[in-house]
Amino acid sequence: MNSGIRPCPKGVKPGRIKPKRLKDPAHLMLIRQLPCLVCGTTHGIEVHHLLRGTVRGWGLKAKDSEVLPLCFIHHTQSDDCAHDNKCGGETEWFKSKGIINPLYIARKLYENTGDYGKMLSIINTARE
Ligand SMILES: [Zn+2]
Numbered sequence: 001m002n003s004g005i006r007p008c009p010k011g012v013k014p015g016r017i018k019p020k021r022l023k024d025p026a027h028l029m030l031i032r033q034l035p036c037l038v039c040g041t042t043h044g045i046e047v048h049h050l051l052r053g054t055v056r057g058w059g060l061k062a063k064d065s066e067v068l069p070l071c072f073i074h075h076t077q078s079d080d081c082a083h084d085n086k087c088g089g090e091t092e093w094f095k096s097k098g099i100i101n102p103l104y105i106a107r108k109l110y111e112n113t114g115d116y117g118k119m120l121s122i123i124n125t126a127r128e
């Protein structure tokens, strides 16, 4: 008969140390409602996490506070997108699209998270 006794936990193993990453699903949801930073479309918006500097490797994605709205074309689905480009990197790619300081814009958006109107105007100003 099953006595219902649960196995005794054998000491808690320290989990794998994950890189610190700020998670903010509410902010990501708002980002998806903004127009693409590059072309201004509101169709098929995805969240792009800025990859900073020369950091390489797995698990080093940027924080949810450092994200930008990009349509799927400008995000991943073309030869000239944030994740696949011939500009030599994300920062250069943004520059080629007239976005000089993507990290600054991302931080501004996060500062104003929850205020959709303000967020929208940050995107519109950046695209001017
Ligand atoms: Zn776009």
Ligand SMILES: [Zn+2]
Pocket: 047, 048, 049, 075, 082, 083
């Ligand atoms: Zn991305």
